[in-house]
Amino acid sequence: METTVANRLQNIKASLPLHVTLIAVSKTKPIESILEAYTSGHRDFGENYVQELVDKYAQLPKDIRWHFIGHLQSNKAKYIVPFTHLIHGIDSLSLLKEVNKQALKNNKIQDCLLQVHIAKEETKFGFDASELEDPATLNTLATFSNIRIRGLMAMASNTNDTEHLKAEFTGLKTLFNILKTHAIPNLNMEILSCGMSSDYPLAIAHGSTMIRIGSSIFGEREYKH
Numbered sequence: 065m066e067t068t069v070a071n072r073l074q075n076i077k078a079s080l081p082l083h084v085t086l087i088a089v090s091k092t093k094p095i096e097s098i099l100e101a102y103t104s105g106h107r108d109f110g111e112n113y114v115q116e117l118v119d120k121y122a123q124l125p126k127d128i129r130w131h132f133i134g135h136l137q138s139n140k141a142k143y144i145v146p147f148t149h150l151i152h153g154i155d156s157l158s159l160l161k162e163v164n165k166q167a168l169k170n171n172k173i174q175d176c177l178l179q180v181h182i183a184k185e186e187t188k189f190g191f192d193a194s195e196l197e198d199p200a201t202l203n204t205l206a207t208f209s210n211i212r213i214r215g216l217m218a219m220a221s222n223t224n225d226t227e228h229l230k231a232e233f234t235g236l237k238t239l240f241n242i243l244k245t246h247a248i249p250n251l252n253m254e255i256l257s258c259g260m261s262s263d264y265p266l267a268i269a270h271g272s273t274m275i276r277i278g279s280s281i282f283g284e285r286e287y288k289h
């Protein structure tokens with residue numbers, strides 16, 4: 065049988081534990097491929113670039129749950145807050161403040177994940193664990209009335225070293241559990257978003273509840289922004 069986007073997606077989905085949500089990462093992929101996944105019943109899609117997300121949102125069915133998984137610049141939050149289901153890449157309090165402002169304007173509570181820097185690479189965005197364990201950070205977070213933090217997001221190192229990856233995922237899960245003990249009304253630690261095409265089984269084994277899969281569903285990306 066020919067493997068199509070829908071086949072690949074449904075095969076991965078069928079292999080997942082029930083508590084794990086699959087985000088189909090459609091960045092750089094055409095509307096037709098997204099529609100193929102949509103028609104097979106999928107509703108959660110992830111995009112990395114603001115303009116691309118805005119364009120796709122306009123063209124696609126309105127019951128899609130859009131996940132913004134890229135690096136968000138504060139001045140662009142206003143374009144995606146009106147319709148985005150979950151913003152994964154919150155990597156600073158100043159960004160969170162701006163998202164809160166836009167959520168207030170749109171009369172919505174914006175669900176967000178805090179991105180944690182777990183990889184050894186310098187280039188990856190996110191909070192350090194120590195910043196999130198700092199009471200000052202959590203106290204500021206508590207003042208954002210239109211934000212609901214639903215959990216954490218991370219990208220592990222780009223390596224085949226399983227032991228190294230395990231250590232990163234374990235550290236993330238430990239931080240998740242620590243944050244879970246805080247009684248802050250808008251901090252609801254339920255989601256751990258980690259795991260991509262190359263490492264998602266290991267991520268799930270270490271507590272991930274949301275995986276972001278691009279190339280294993282849509283094929284390799286032809287170009288990068």
Ligand SMILES: *Cc1c(COP(=O)(O)O)cnc(C)c1O
Pocket residue numbers: 089091112133134219259260261262276277278279280
């Ligand atoms: C592109 C991307 C993914 C998906 O990567 P694949 O290796 O294609 O599965 C997941 N998360 C983030 C943040 C991404 O930018």
